[in-house]
Amino acid sequence: MTIEVTIKTIGLTKTYKGRKGRQVEALKDLNLEIYKSEIFGFLGPNGAGKSTTIKILMGLIFPTEGRFLINGIEGNDISYKRFIGYLPENPSFYEYLTAEELLTFVGRTFEMDDKKIKIETERLLKLLDLFDARKRYIRSYSKGMVQRLGLAQALIHDPEILILDEPMSGLDPLGRILVKDIILELRDRGKTVFMSTHILNDIEILCDRVGIIVQGTLKKIINMDDLMTKGISSYILKFSKLSADMRNKLREYNAVELSETRFRVSKEYITDILYSLKLDENTELRLIEPQRKGLEVLFKEVIRET
Ligand SMILES: Nc1ncnc2c1ncn2[C@@H]1O[C@H](COP(=O)(O)OP(=O)(O)OP(=O)(O)O)[C@@H](O)[C@H]1O
Numbered sequence: 001m002t003i004e005v006t007i008k009t010i011g012l013t014k015t016y017k018g019r020k021g022r023q024v025e026a027l028k029d030l031n032l033e034i035y036k037s038e039i040f041g042f043l044g045p046n047g048a049g050k051s052t053t054i055k056i057l058m059g060l061i062f063p064t065e066g067r068f069l070i071n072g073i074e075g076n077d078i079s080y081k082r083f084i085g086y087l088p089e090n091p092s093f094y095e096y097l098t099a100e101e102l103l104t105f106v107g108r109t110f111e112m113d114d115k116k117i118k119i120e121t122e123r124l125l126k127l128l129d130l131f132d133a134r135k136r137y138i139r140s141y142s143k144g145m146v147q148r149l150g151l152a153q154a155l156i157h158d159p160e161i162l163i164l165d166e167p168m169s170g171l172d173p174l175g176r177i178l179v180k181d182i183i184l185e186l187r188d189r190g191k192t193v194f195m196s197t198h199i200l201n202d203i204e205i206l207c208d209r210v211g212i213i214v215q216g217t218l219k220k221i222i223n224m225d226d227l228m229t230k231g232i233s234s235y236i237l238k239f240s241k242l243s244a245d246m247r248n249k250l251r252e253y254n255a256v257e258l259s260e261t262r263f264r265v266s267k268e269y270i271t272d273i274l275y276s277l278k279l280d281e282n283t284e285l286r287l288i289e290p291q292r293k294g295l296e297v298l299f300k301e302v303i304r305e306t
C-alpha cells in the first residue's frame with residue numbers, strides 16, 4: 001500500500017523581524033510529511049514554532065525559506081485552501097455576528113449552497129452545544145463557547161483536512177471530551193488532522209503520530225503504536241490468590257515482589273511465566289498491566305537533549 005502524503009513541508013524556515021532589528025528564528029528547516037487519514041500531533045513547549053508552522057500552512061504568514069504542498073498543490077496556489085478547515089489559536093470572530101450568522105458566512109465563503117449551510121449549521125451548533133446560543137452575539141460568548149464555535153466553523157464545509165491549533169484550549173472537561181470524540185469521529189471518516197497541543201494525554205488518546213518540536217527544530221517523530229507496544233519494558237501481575245509454588249516460580253524468573261500479591265516481571269519472561277501459571281483454585285491472576293516508557297518520559301528526554 002502506498003502512503004498518500006496530504007501535507008508536505010520542504011525546508012520551511014521562518015525568521016521574524018522583531019523590534020530594534022532583533023530577529024527571532026521561529027522555525028528552522030522543517031521537513032514534515034502528514035499522511036492522508038492520520039491524526040498528527042504537533043507537540044512542543046511554548047514558543048516552539050507550532051503556530052508559526054500552522055499560520056504558514058494557512059497562508060497567513062510567509063516562510064522566509066522553504067515551501068509546502070497540500071494535496072500536491074503548491075502553497076503559493078491558494079486553491080488548496082478549499083480542502084482545509086482551520087481552527088486558529090485563540091480564535092476571535094466578529095463580535096456583532098451571531099453563531100448562526102458566522103457559520104452561514106463561512107459556508108458561503110466555501111461556496112456551499114444555502115440549504116446545505118442551514119442543515120450543517122444546525123447539526124454543528126447542536127453537536128457543539130451552541131444551539132441555544134445561536135442567536136446571541138458572539139461578544140457575549142464565554143471563552144469555551146468561542147473555542148467550540150471555532151471548531152464548528154472549521155467543520156462547516158466538511159473539509160478533508162483539519163488544521164487545529166490547540167483544539168482543547170480553554171475548554172472545560174466536558175468540552176474536551178466532546179472535542180476529543182469529534183476528532184476521533186473525523187478519523188473514522190478518513191479525514192486528515194494536523195493538530196498542535198501541549199496535552200500529552202490528548203496525544204496518547206488521539207494521535208497516530210506525534211512530532212516533537214523544540215525551539216523551531218523538529219526533534220523527533222514518534223509513531224504512537226510503536227510507543228504503546230515496543231515501549232513496554234515490564235508487566236505488573238496482580239493476583240488475588242497465589243500458591244506457594246507460583247510464588248517460588250515468580251522468584252525464579254527474577255520477579256520483583258511489590259507486595260504480597262503484586263509482582264513486576266520483565267518483558268522477556270512474561271511468556272514463560274504465563275505458560276507456567278497453573279490457574280487452579282490456588283492461583284488467581286487478576287491483572288496484567290504493561291509498564292511502558294510513556295510519552296511523558298520521551299518528551300522530557302527530547303527537551304533535555306536540547
Ligand atoms: N509576529 C511575531 N513577531 C516576532 N516574533 C514572533 C511573532 N510570532 C511569533 N513569534 C515568536 O516565534 C516563536 C514561535 O512562536 P509560535 O507562536 O509559533 O510558538 P508556539 O509553538 O505556537 O507556542 P505556544 O505553545 O505558546 O502557542 C516564539 O519565540 C514567538 O515569540
Ligand SMILES: [Mg+2]
Nearest residue numbers: 050051052089
Ligand atoms: Mg501556538
